[in-house]
Amino acid sequence: MTAVWTYTGLILFPILILLGILMRANQGGVITVPADRFFSFLTLHGLGMAGTWFVIGMASNDYLLNKYTRSPLVGNIVAYILTVIGVVLLIIATFIGKFAAGWYFLYPLPFYRTWEEWATPLFLVSIAVLGVGWLVWTVSMLIGILRKYPLSQALAWHYLRGKKEPEVPPFIVVLTATLIGIFICLLAGVTLLTLYFGEHLGWMKNDALLMKNLTFIFGHTLVNEMLYLAVAVLYELYPEFGRRAKWKTAWYVALSWNATFLIVMFAYFHHLYMDFVQPTGFQFIGQIASFLAPLPAAVVTIFSVLAYTYRNSMKWNLASLLYFYGVLGWAIGGVAAVLDATIVNNFVLHNTQWVPAHFHTYNLLGQIFFNLAFVVWFAEKVSGTPFSVGLSRSVFALLLFGGWGFVSMFYLSGTFSIPRRFNLYPPDLPLGTTLAKAAVIFALLYLLGIIVFFFGASQRCAKAFSR
Ligand code: HEM
Ligand SMILES: [Cu+2]
Incomplete structure (x- = not known):
């Protein structure tokens, strides 16, 4: 696969x-x-890129995960089938239907059409199909991890208490924290889409502020986690290129990834700085979280890579x-x-x-x-x-x-x-x-x-x- x-x-x-x-x-x-084409290209380009590299990140992690435990193959296959269907629908909605609300289709743009009437529901269905496929895959990989490590071990909490046994590779720690994050933001995505369908079918009118918050919990967090997926693989593979021993989890690795996983959930507030109706407290949280979010993961990773490379053949x-x-x-x-x-x-x-x-x-x-x-x-x-x-x-x-x-x-x-x-x-x-x-x-x-x-x-x- x-x-x-x-x-x-x-x-x-x-x-x-x-x-x-x-x-x-x-x-x-x-x-x-032409302008209508340009903006449908923009939409397809942005979503397509995010989706493509998200699935490559998932696939590479799934492959490496099998070194440690077996994750159900069926999750991977279901994700592939739904991804192909979702992508085809997305291409039809943007290329033929000219749907062009931008890659995060900010509410209420999808309802202000300059495109075919059918393109909006088709677009929403395509995102829903992709979301369900990826949710299944995420859960199946988490099941794989939990088969071998209880959650507290997979997140390396015992390292925080000063224990070093049982040994959990950093790859598993980073991957577990990332998959849980992905699970949460996909759930936000599902909620968002449900609300969209509700309005499309004329059952309700949505609250713009709520929709914007949901959009960015989903969008901002997903692209962040997609990066962490690639970083999880780095933890596993980079030490294959040097002579020194493989990386081991230490208390600071455990601490930084647990912290990242928590903080990254609040950083998305920085997309709402211009929204005066957003409670002011959230703006401060957004500011602080945006400063803190990249620190633990990036600093520990960059430092680990540099330290590993220095004077290593x-x-x-x-x-x-x-x-x-x-x-x-x-x-x-x-x-x-x-x-x-x-x-x-x-x-x-x-x-x-x-x-x-x-x-x-x-x-x-x-x-x-x-x-x-x-x-x-x-x-x-x-x-x-x-x-x-x-x-x-x-x-x-x-x-x-x-x-x-x-x-x-x-x-x-x-x-x-x-x-x-x-x-x-x-x-x-x-x-x-x-x-x-x-x-x-x-x-x-x-x-x-x-x-x-x-x-x-x-x-x-x-x-x-x-x-
Ligand atoms: C050489 C490769 C690439 C080219 C030539 C390219 C080009 C562009 C251009 C011209 C824009 C519009 C910028 C504007 O707002 O004026 C754009 C937007 C965007 N690109 Fe790329 N890009 C490339 C690679 C990527 C990659 C690798 C990703 C993500 C993994 C990506 C994700 C996006 C996203 C999310 C947007 C914003 C879409 C929106 O505003 O709705 N692009 N890109
Ligand atoms: Cu952001």
């Missing part, structure tokens, strides 16, 4: 990048995409390089995110391209580097053929140069207050157009890197089926 997921992800990714490039080329005035290949530089992208994107989540800065940066700048950094150059590192490791393992030096070098150079160039254009735009989510810039913002043109070139390099990567990885993954 891991190979099936990998193929699916590696086919969807370039298509979604292409949508991104088309949007940027339109913003740069290189091509013309590392085996540098495509996978380990992607891990190392992925940590860099994660860290820089994270700092940019915290800058934006600081209330005084948010007055200036809100809805500028600073926002896509920060999340493209830790996704494109962080989380995706981690996931690609897993794919390299997996492809080499099932095929027994390592990626050649030439292939690794060209892929790595293209991704690094193209990726950083692409996000730099977003940062520059954000610094000069170019707004996000504009299909065309007004004549008094010519800088936005120029930077968009440059971004297209960088993004094409990144895309080329991914295509080369795809050929290298798919040949090797094919061996997974012939065994």
Whole structure:
């Protein structure tokens, strides 16, 4: 199944990048995409990217989990079938129906149509199908973990009491904390969709503030947890590239991931700074949680990676390089995110391209580097053929140069207050157009890197089926 997921992800990714490039080329005035198309591309691109890398993260964790315990395979298969159905429906709703309410379809936008009437319910059904599939998968992986470790052990609470037995690998601790978080935010998603259906069917009118809170518990938290899924795999695999011993759980690892799991649930309040009706206390909680959320997990992980790498005879290949530089992208994107989540800065940066700048950094150059590192490791393992030096070098150079160039254009735009989510810039913002043109070139390099990567990885993954 891991190979099936990998193929699916590696086919969807370039298509979604292409949508991104088309949007940027339109913003740069290189091509013309009609406005209704542009915003349906934006919706499909954002949701598609989040979904693709979420499932690749789940699939890689499921694969590694089987080293320690068996999680029911049926969860994985049900998730695959529902994901395929959900994606097909989503593509129909956005491509043919031109549904275009943005990737988190903020209430009440789905009801203010500029698109086909059937596209709204179809879109909501597609998200519901995906949500149910992923909920089943999450529960099945949690069952797998709980078969071997009671919950308190899986979360390493005994380490907090100074005990070191029984030994629980950090991978299990991070994964358990992450899966519980995913479970909670998917439940919020289900509630949100139920309320949407209620209003669509004319049974009720919803409260906009409640809907916005639910949207961001779901959206903000899910993309955070998707990053942690990739980090869980890093804990398991990075030490394979050095000579020193594997990582062991220590009290600070236990403490930091338990803390992260709790705090991340409250950080989403930073999406509501502009909502004056939100109780003021929540704004303070949002501010404090946004400062604290990244600290434990990021600091412990970055420190662990650096400490492990320092004076260790590392085996540098495509996978380990992607891990190392992925940590860099994660860290820089994270700092940019915290800058934006600081209330005084948010007055200036809100809805500028600073926002896509920060999340493209830790996704494109962080989380995706981690996931690609897993794919390299997996492809080499099932095929027994390592990626050649030439292939690794060209892929790595293209991704690094193209990726950083692409996000730099977003940062520059954000610094000069170019707004996000504009299909065309007004004549008094010519800088936005120029930077968009440059971004297209960088993004094409990144895309080329991914295509080369795809050929290298798919040949090797094919061996997974012939065994
Ligand atoms: C080279 C690859 C990529 C390109 C060329 C690209 C391009 C773009 C562009 C042009 C936008 C619109 C920015 C604006 O508001 O003006 C955008 C938005 C977005 N992208 Fe990407 N992107 C790429 C990769 C990714 C990845 C890897 C992810 C997530 C894992 C991602 C997630 C999103 C999301 C969530 C949005 C916001 C959608 C919305 O506003 O509703 N993108 N991207
Ligand atoms: Cu957020």
